[in-house]
Amino acid sequence: MPPGVAWLRLVGQGATRVWLFAVLFLVWWFWSAGSKSLYFPPLSQILKSVWDQWVTGPARAELTTSLEHLLVGYVIAALVGIGVGALLWSLRYLRDATSPYLYFLYVLPAPVLVPAAMTLFGIGFTMKVVLIAFAAVWPTLLNTLDGMSGVDQVKLDTARVLGVSPAGRVLRVVLPAAAPQIVAGLRNSLQVAIILMVVSEWEASSDGIGFYISNAQQSFDYVGMWSSFIVLAIIGIIANLLFVAAENRALHWHYGARAVEGRNR
Amino acid sequence: MNGNEVTPQAATSADGLVATPVVSLRHVRKVYGGAAGEKVALADITFDVARGEFACVVGPSGAGKTTLLRTLAGLAQPTSGEALFEGTPLRSVPPGIGVVFQDYGRSLYPWLTVARNVELPLRVRGVPKAERAERVTEVLASVGLADAGRSYPWQLSGGMQQRVAIARSLAYRPDLLLMDEPFASVDAQTRFELEDLILRVRQEFGVTVVFVTHDIDEAVYLADRVIAISKSPGVVTEIVDITLPRPRDQITTKADPAFARYREHLLGLVMQGR
Numbered sequence: 001m002p003p004g005v006a007w008l009r010l011v012g013q014g015a016t017r018v019w020l021f022a023v024l025f026l027v028w029w030f031w032s033a034g035s036k037s038l039y040f041p042p043l044s045q046i047l048k049s050v051w052d053q054w055v056t057g058p059a060r061a062e063l064t065t066s067l068e069h070l071l072v073g074y075v076i077a078a079l080v081g082i083g084v085g086a087l088l089w090s091l092r093y094l095r096d097a098t099s100p101y102l103y104f105l106y107v108l109p110a111p112v113l114v115p116a117a118m119t120l121f122g123i124g125f126t127m128k129v130v131l132i133a134f135a136a137v138w139p140t141l142l143n144t145l146d147g148m149s150g151v152d153q154v155k156l157d158t159a160r161v162l163g164v165s166p167a168g169r170v171l172r173v174v175l176p177a178a179a180p181q182i183v184a185g186l187r188n189s190l191q192v193a194i195i196l197m198v199v200s201e202w203e204a205s206s207d208g209i210g211f212y213i214s215n216a217q218q219s220f221d222y223v224g225m226w227s228s229f230i231v232l233a234i235i236g237i238i239a240n241l242l243f244v245a246a247e248n249r250a251l252h253w254h255y256g257a258r259a260v261e262g263r264n265r
Numbered sequence: 266m267n268g269n270e271v272t273p274q275a276a277t278s279a280d281g282l283v284a285t286p287v288v289s290l291r292h293v294r295k296v297y298g299g300a301a302g303e304k305v306a307l308a309d310i311t312f313d314v315a316r317g318e319f320a321c322v323v324g325p326s327g328a329g330k331t332t333l334l335r336t337l338a339g340l341a342q343p344t345s346g347e348a349l350f351e352g353t354p355l356r357s358v359p360p361g362i363g364v365v366f367q368d369y370g371r372s373l374y375p376w377l378t379v380a381r382n383v384e385l386p387l388r389v390r391g392v393p394k395a396e397r398a399e400r401v402t403e404v405l406a407s408v409g410l411a412d413a414g415r416s417y418p419w420q421l422s423g424g425m426q427q428r429v430a431i432a433r434s435l436a437y438r439p440d441l442l443l444m445d446e447p448f449a450s451v452d453a454q455t456r457f458e459l460e461d462l463i464l465r466v467r468q469e470f471g472v473t474v475v476f477v478t479h480d481i482d483e484a485v486y487l488a489d490r491v492i493a494i495s496k497s498p499g500v501v502t503e504i505v506d507i508t509l510p511r512p513r514d515q516i517t518t519k520a521d522p523a524f525a526r527y528r529e530h531l532l533g534l535v536m537q538g539r
Contacts, residue, residue: 154371157340160357161364162386162433172385176376253376257419 041223049227059212059224063231066197066208069125070239073132074193078186081137085144085182086170095145106142110135110196114203128200128208136193143185147178180254183247190243194236209235285352286313287441287473288320288337292346295332306332308498309346314475314490316440319467321484322477323531324494325539330477333494334445337475338364351440360390363434363472367446369426373418379405379429380414386437400436407466408432424455431463435470442467444476448483457515460487464513481535485509485527486518493531495538502534 025043032042053059088095113131121127151174159169175182201210209228216224248255295307306329314320324330335341336348339355339362348355350362366372374382380401387397405411408428418426427447434442444463448456460483467474478484484491491505507527509518518524 152371154366154368155374157335158364158366158372160340161338161362162389163358163360163437164385164389168389173374176374179376253417253419256417257375260419 038220039222041226045223046226046230049223050230053224053227054231059228059231062208062212066201066210067235069128069132069200069208070193070197073129073197074136074190076129076133077136077189077193078140080133081140081185081189082144082182084137085141086148086175088141088145089148089174090170102138102142106138110192111199111203114200117200118204123204123206127204128197131200132193132196135196136189139188139192140182140185143181143188144178147181147185148174150181151177180251183251187243187247190239194232194239198232284316286349287316287318287351288312288314288475289349289352290337290346291349293333293336293343293348294345295329295336295341296344306499307336307343309500310494311346312492312501312504314441314473316473317471319464319474319476319487319489320492321488321490322475322492322494323479323481323484323535325496325535326479328494328496328538329499330479330494331445334364334443334475334477337441338362338443360437361440363437363439363442365427365430365434365442365444365447367449369418369423369430369450372430373426373433375417375419377417378414379410379416379418379421382418382429383414383433383436386433390437404432404436405429407435407469408462422455424451424459427451427459428462431459431466435466435472438470438472440473442472442474444474446478447476449478449480456483461515463487481528481531482519485524485531486513486515491527491531493534493538495534502538505531 029043032040033044035042054063088098110131113134117127117131117134121130155173155177156169159173164172197208198210198213201208202214203210205211209232213225213228216222216228290310290312293307293310294305297304297306310333312320322330322333332341336343336355337350339348339350339358342356350359353359374385377385383401383404384397387400392400401414402411405414408431410425410428410432413421413425413429418429421429427450431447447463448459451459463474463476464487466472476484476487485507488507491507493502493505494500495502505527509521509523509527
């Protein structure tokens with residue numbers, strides 16, 4: 001195909017993705033432009049507040065605090081989830097003994113634990129990190145356990161025949177074979193962690209995005225409230241983009257193999 | 266085609282002493298399942314395989330061929346009887362055995378490149394890096410995949426993937442190569458190529474081969490001896506010496522009247538054994 005056509009097609013693909021966003025943005029912008037409503041301020045004001053408060057202004061501190069909670073809590077959840085998931089996979093007895101309790105904790109909505117967490121850890125950094133880690137650990141843990149249990153016996157037999165030690169079989173075979181499912185768990189955990197980041201802050205806090213939202217809402221600062229929503233959405237989008245980039249790098253073999261399988265079918 | 270092939274070594278070594286067989290099965294019995302439903306996979310299997318020999322095991326589906334191979338590899342323990350590798354009872358997988366499984370798609374690691382797959386057994390044996398690279402190059406060249414090292418297995422055709430699996434099994438120079446219906450999932454043309462490949466590399470690497478197949482033509486074409494086993498109760502019905510001349514050739518060997526006689530005889534055994 002001539003380069004002109006390829007270029008046009010690229011523009012077309014970009015346009016397909018962007019047009020709805022552009023329409024919604026313009027509708028919101030013009031529809032809210034003359035708004036005198038306290039609850040629905042003009043988009044121009046909201047965007048100005050995003051810049052003044054969150055990018056250059058005082059709310060930057062809240063942003064940093066929240067991202068610290070998120071990062072520490074999520075990393076703990078990921079490490080504990082993979083570690084404990086692997087441990088339960090390797091110790092069948094422990095897995096059978098603990099599975100009812102795991103399920104109980106998994107279905108428990110984590111926000112209800114905020115009061116308990118406050119009693120135990122106060123309202124500071126520790127409480128938020130514990131809460132985020134506790135809520136976000138389950139998808140990773142259960143997916144790790146499930147993914148590792150599903151590893152093909154032929155792959156394990158092959159490793160034994162090739163002389164790979166038991167520890168080596170976990171690191172070189174079980175972990176990579178289960179990686180696609182573990183990564184799916186990590187992605188769910190990330191979403192849960194972002195939710196808990198906000199919830200833990202607005203329930204009990206003196207800083208963070210969640211605190212800023214509830215404070216803005218209570219002090220009739222609806223511009224500030226709307227601007228925090230936009231900031232949260234941007235955090236979510238960036239976190240997801242980073243995650244997808246890391247995933248594509250780590251699992252390129254999986255997507256490659258799957259594409260080949262799809263073609264042969 | 267298989268130019269430098271020679272006949273296998275005799276079971277007796279040069280100084281006149283009887284050499285230890287590479288494989289020795291003594292009344293091996295393997296039963297699966299408990300009180301609810303016992304399944305006898307192997308009832309009573311006894312045979313030896315001498316050093317350098319190419320032995321094919323044939324039998325109908327369900328005759329316990331795969332169980333037999335897993336027992337030979339040390340992956341499964343016999344319920345009773347004894348399985349010896351180079352005179353030592355098999356309690357686990359010994360380092361001197363290579364296995365090529367039927368399903369290359371399941372036994373190759375898709376997250377490793379071809380070269381890394383082949384390198385894995387060397388890496389876990391602590392072979393130094395420079396030597397590893399050298400051996401990987403050498404063994405990939407032997408199976409005709411000199412340029413495929415940087416590809417991933419799933420980027421290759423089925424026949425090429427099975428070559429990778431063969432290369433990986435040979436990389437650490439095992440004394441015994443076990444093959445479980447390795448060419449059952451490739452097309453006929455590729456199958457002939459791989460049969461000739463395995464005859465060539467077993468000579469090059471001086472490896473003893475036990476090759477499980479349900480294809481009698483393939484068994485006769487490859488083997489020095491064919492071990493026929495029957496379904497339920499899973500016993501050796503006959504061991505047939507194949508004295509067809511080597512090097513063998515897909516066209517002339519298969520046109521040999523002796524080939525047809527072996528084929529007919531073994532087919533009769535396998536049909537009876539169903």
